Amino acid sequence: MVLAVTISRQMGSLGNVIADGLAERLGFRKVWREVINQAAIRSGAPEVALAVIDELGMLGLAPSPKTKRAYISAVASVMDELVEEGQVVIVGRAGQVILRGRAEVLHVQVIAPVDLRVERISKRHNISQEAAQAQVEASDRYRRNYLRHYYQVRWDDPLLYDLVINTEHLTAEEAADSVCAAVRCSSSRKTIDPPGAAFER
Numbered sequence: 001m002v003l004a005v006t007i008s009r010q011m012g013s014l015g016n017v018i019a020d021g022l023a024e025r026l027g028f029r030k031v032w033r034e035v036i037n038q039a040a041i042r043s044g045a046p047e048v049a050l051a052v053i054d055e056l057g058m059l060g061l062a063p064s065p066k067t068k069r070a071y072i073s074a075v076a077s078v079m080d081e082l083v084e085e086g087q088v089v090i091v092g093r094a095g096q097v098i099l100r101g102r103a104e105v106l107h108v109q110v111i112a113p114v115d116l117r118v119e120r121i122s123k124r125h126n127i128s129q130e131a132a133q134a135q136v137e138a139s140d141r142y143r144r145n146y147l148r149h150y151y152q153v154r155w156d157d158p159l160l161y162d163l164v165i166n167t168e169h170l171t172a173e174e175a176a177d178s179v180c181a182a183v184r185c186s187s188s189r190k191t192i193d194p195p196g197a198a199f200e201r
Contacts, residue, residue: 002187003086003104004028005179006095008155011139012117012132014172015110016091018165021176023089026183031082032091039074043067072150096160097151106186108179109161112168162186 005022009015016032023030076098082088083105090099096107112120114136122132147155158164163182165175 001104002106002183004083004088004090004099005106005108005183006099007089007091007108007110008096008161009092009110010112010117010143011136012120013110013112014120014167014175017172018110018167018175018179019089019091021172022179022183025176025180026087026089028087028089030089030091035075035078035082035090035093038078039071042074042077043070068150094147094151097147097153100160106163106179106183107161108182109158109164110175111164111166116168 005026005028007015007019007022009018019030019032022028075093079090079093079095079098082090083099083102095105096109099105100107117136118129118132121127121135122129125132127135144155147153153160163179165178167175170178
C-alpha cells in the first residue's frame with residue numbers, strides 16, 4: 001500500500017502542477033513548504049527555512065552549520081510523521097533520499113529540457129528569456145548542491161526514483177495520470193517479486 005508520494009522536480013518542469021493533480025486524483029493532501037515551516041519551528045531555525053526557500057540566493061542568508069544540522073534532522077522527523085499519517089504527496093525537500101527504502105513510499109522525478117523550462121518560466125512570470133535562463137540555472141545549481149551537501153547524493157541519480165517523467169511531450173494532466181496509475185499498481189501488489197522472478201516464470 002502506497003501511503004506517500006515524493007515529487008522531485010526541476011524548475012519549469014510542471015512538477016508542482018503534477019503534484020496538485022495527483023493529490024486531487026488520489027484524495028491525498030499535498031505538502032510542500034509546510035515541511036520547511038514545521039522543521040524550522042522544531043529546530044528553532046527560521047533563518048534556515050528562509051535560506052531553503054531562497055533557491056535563487058537573493059536573500060544572502062548563511063545559517064551556521066549547527067543550525068543547518070538541527071534543521072535537516074527536523075525535516076527527517078517531519079517527513080517520517082507524514083508517512084505514518086499517510087495519504088500525502090510530499091514536494092521537494094529531499095524526500096526521495098530521506099524516505100528511501102520505505103516500500104510504502106513512491107518516489108517520482110519530474111524533468112524537462114532546459115530550453116522548454118526556460119520558455120515556461122519566461123511566459124509564467126512575463127520575464128525575458130535571459131532572466132528565465134538565469135533563474136532556471138540558479139535553481140538547478142541550488143538543488144544539485146543541496147542534495148550533494150546535506151545527503152551526499154546526486155539529484156539526477158535514477159536509483160533514487162521509482163518513476164521519472166519528462167514533460168516535454170506530456171501535459172501535467174497526463175503526467176499526473178501516469179503517476180496515479182503507478183501508485184494504484186504498487187498499492188495492489190501484495191508481494192514483491194525477487195530480482196529476476198519475471199524472467200523465471
